[in-house]
Amino acid sequence: MGKRHLLSIKDLSREDITLILDTAEGFKDVLKRDIKKVPTLRGKTVVNLFFEPSTRTRTSFELAAKRLSTDVINFSVSTSAVVKGESLIDTALTIQALGADFVVVRHSSSGVPHLLADKINASIINAGDGINEHPTQALLDAFTIREKKGRVEGLTIAIVGDILHSRVARSNIPCLTKLGARVRLIGPPTLVPDEFRADQVEIHYSMEEGLRDVDVVMMLRIQLERQDRGFFPTVNEYFRLWGLTSERIALARDDAIVMHPGPMNRGVEIDSAVADSSRSVILEQVTNGIAVRMAVLYLLGGKA
Amino acid sequence: MVEKGEKILISGGQIVDPSQGINCVGDLLIEKGKIKSLALEPEKIEKTEEDITKVINAKGMLVFPGLVDMHVHLREPGYEYKETIKTGTMAAVRGGFTSVCCMPNTKPVNDNETVTEFILRKAFAEGACYVFPIGAITKGQKGEELSEMGMMYEAGCVAFSDDGHPVMNSLVMRRALEYTKAFDVPIITHAEDINLSANGVMNEGIVSHELGLRGIPAEAEVIMIKRDIELARLTGGRLHIAHVSTRGGVKAIREAKNSGLRVTAETCPHYFTLTDDAARGYNTAAKVNPPLRTVEDLEAIKEALSDGTIDVIATDHAPHHIDEKNCEFDRAAFGISGLETALSLSLNLVKEGVLSIDELVEKMSLNPSRILGLDKGTLKVGADADITVVDPEAQWKVEPDEFYSKGKNTPFKGFVLKGLTRVVICKGRIYDFTERQDTEQHRLILL
Numbered sequence: 161m162g163k164r165h166l167l168s169i170k171d172l173s174r175e176d177i178t179l180i181l182d183t184a185e186g187f188k189d190v191l192k193r194d195i196k197k198v199p200t201l202r203g204k205t206v207v208n209l210f211f212e213p214s215t216r217t218r219t220s221f222e223l224a225a226k227r228l229s230t231d232v233i234n235f236s237v238s239t240s241a242v243v244k245g246e247s248l249i250d251t252a253l254t255i256q257a258l259g260a261d262f263v264v265v266r267h268s269s270s271g272v273p274h275l276l277a278d279k280i281n282a283s284i285i286n287a288g289d290g291i292n293e294h295p296t297q298a299l300l301d302a303f304t305i306r307e308k309k310g311r312v313e314g315l316t317i318a319i320v321g322d323i324l325h326s327r328v329a330r331s332n333i334p335c336l337t338k339l340g341a342r343v344r345l346i347g348p349p350t351l352v353p354d355e356f357r358a359d360q361v362e363i364h365y366s367m368e369e370g371l372r373d374v375d376v377v378m379m380l381r382i383q384l385e386r387q388d389r390g391f392f393p394t395v396n397e398y399f400r401l402w403g404l405t406s407e408r409i410a411l412a413r414d415d416a417i418v419m420h421p422g423p424m425n426r427g428v429e430i431d432s433a434v435a436d437s438s439r440s441v442i443l444e445q446v447t448n449g450i451a452v453r454m455a456v457l458y459l460l461g462g463k464a
Numbered sequence: 465m466v467e468k469g470e471k472i473l474i475s476g477g478q479i480v481d482p483s484q485g486i487n488c489v490g491d492l493l494i495e496k497g498k499i500k501s502l503a504l505e506p507e508k509i510e511k512t513e514e515d516i517t518k519v520i521n522a523k524g525m526l527v528f529p530g531l532v533d534m535h536v537h538l539r540e541p542g543y544e545y546k547e548t549i550k551t552g553t554m555a556a557v558r559g560g561f562t563s564v565c566c567m568p569n570t571k572p573v574n575d576n577e578t579v580t581e582f583i584l585r586k587a588f589a590e591g592a593c594y595v596f597p598i599g600a601i602t603k604g605q606k607g608e609e610l611s612e613m614g615m616m617y618e619a620g621c622v623a624f625s626d627d628g629h630p631v632m633n634s635l636v637m638r639r640a641l642e643y644t645k646a647f648d649v650p651i652i653t654h655a656e657d658i659n660l661s662a663n664g665v666m667n668e669g670i671v672s673h674e675l676g677l678r679g680i681p682a683e684a685e686v687i688m689i690k691r692d693i694e695l696a697r698l699t700g701g702r703l704h705i706a707h708v709s710t711r712g713g714v715k716a717i718r719e720a721k722n723s724g725l726r727v728t729a730e731t732c733p734h735y736f737t738l739t740d741d742a743a744r745g746y747n748t749a750a751k752v753n754p755p756l757r758t759v760e761d762l763e764a765i766k767e768a769l770s771d772g773t774i775d776v777i778a779t780d781h782a783p784h785h786i787d788e789k790n791c792e793f794d795r796a797a798f799g800i801s802g803l804e805t806a807l808s809l810s811l812n813l814v815k816e817g818v819l820s821i822d823e824l825v826e827k828m829s830l831n832p833s834r835i836l837g838l839d840k841g842t843l844k845v846g847a848d849a850d851i852t853v854v855d856p857e858a859q860w861k862v863e864p865d866e867f868y869s870k871g872k873n874t875p876f877k878g879f880v881l882k883g884l885t886r887v888v889i890c891k892g893r894i895y896d897f898t899e900r901q902d903t904e905q906h907r908l909i910l911l
Binding site for chain 2: 170249267270271272275289290292293330355358
């Protein structure tokens, strides 16, 4: 792939993305074996540097790294020196001095992975920066769509919810667009600002309009703590207008699938009847996440 | 002050003094720290006049009344790790400024006469140039209760501002504009609706969208400029609008001026030089408040400078420690260390034909002096000898490590600029930057 870091989907070509997805297919086979481990990156060290609480992404990276036989260290904010006032750059330099080959970083500020890539020698993998990007989530979503639908090109994919604050959406939009999908964004205007029109997407404020004939519905988590910032009046009203219910999913194509990056708020953005239906591929996304992150580590590993 | 009868001759420079309508090659004689006489070509002041102490050959140079920066942050008292009165005024002199007006967001805030007096005493003793403090409008810059503006005025404050913290309460702003009519000093507004800017870190637009950074819409500035203009209309108070960055703001100010209101405005070199593109790569050096805007805003700012809507070019010199910029974009401090690049960047406007050289001197010396009622910005006989001699052809590369300011935070690092201050005369001292600057002695000749 010829890259040292995975900071942004925008840095990847369609060929790069396809290579990652193809490589992940091979690793998914590994995960189905009785012994789910390969010696590919033995002797390498991966540091999960998480400045924000995260269970699923961190666990997924940890498993991916272990399946490749690396040594993994979890460095999370509550146990680190950061609470003692250490600067981000000092923390990063410390981790470099410990001998990390890969640093998987999550931070509440956009651009932190880019800053670390400037300051330290390890390969940096962006595991979510502020409201900016979450590239491995987009890659695992694309992998899941391709696995279920056989292709991404030509599909119509709706991303629904808090687009404005979603790093998942900001990575998925360029990823899916590069792979040839048509992307629709659905949500209240306060959470789907006009700037997104620059990204070759359709914007819909009505679920009934936006869900019609789509192949994939990608739900985003509504961050309840944002509700008091006045982006929408109440959770009750949000669910009434933008919640994914059985009636609404019926507007999509008969074989449409439903995705969610988790964790879900049942009864806020998605009704349990849909989340637990046969359309839902939510748990498969979790499994695929490991394979995709293995592929990313593997492909970057050759360049570290 | 200059002792006894010492005389300095500045010979053969192009003297630009809009206060007298002068733009002509000539000689300037200084005695006892005052302008003694001025001779324009073909007349000359005799170099052979026997008791001349020093001759400064200004052939090919521009000779300006000392520049006046009505918007700087000197950080003292309280934030001496960012800048001190000594280092900030030295940076000012290096940039060609002989007077600076310091904003009150120090620790403690300059919201009472004791702090004002501290600043003035310190500036008298250690300042390389003159310092005129700007007092806080409200106690602690909290936007709630008026500070003792009358006593601060008597102590030496030349204007009032809660710079960095907009006065969100319209009633408090109304009272401030009314009350200061008693002293005929301006209220300087930092125009920003902080509810609308909502923790944004850069201009809201396509670049913030692409970087995933929280945006500050132009309207956060425009709405507050419009509010304050209406309050100036209501009260008849004097309003000066700091660091205008938006096309909408410019339009509102133009209309206010056309309707006869006593409104003045300033902008800063970064707003007519850079756009929000400078923030790409999460470049914290380009994080400033108000934020760098779009090319449409930049063009509107230039037009407003050209047509007189914007009266003043100020720096909003905001020095910060390296640790406050070498970090996450969200956490990085807002501000640009601007004193040492402002003149060169502004001279670009002359090269581009936006301003004549006379207009440039108006905006960087005469107009701020008039707005604040300072006896500065002129080379009239009898005035303080505050003089800036500039080599308009000198090319130099911006190397922040060479700044006199403690603040190395500039988005202009590596820029090659034209026009450099060679000699500054101020406070009865000659600062000569023509020699290599290895030691303090080369920088400063005390007369």
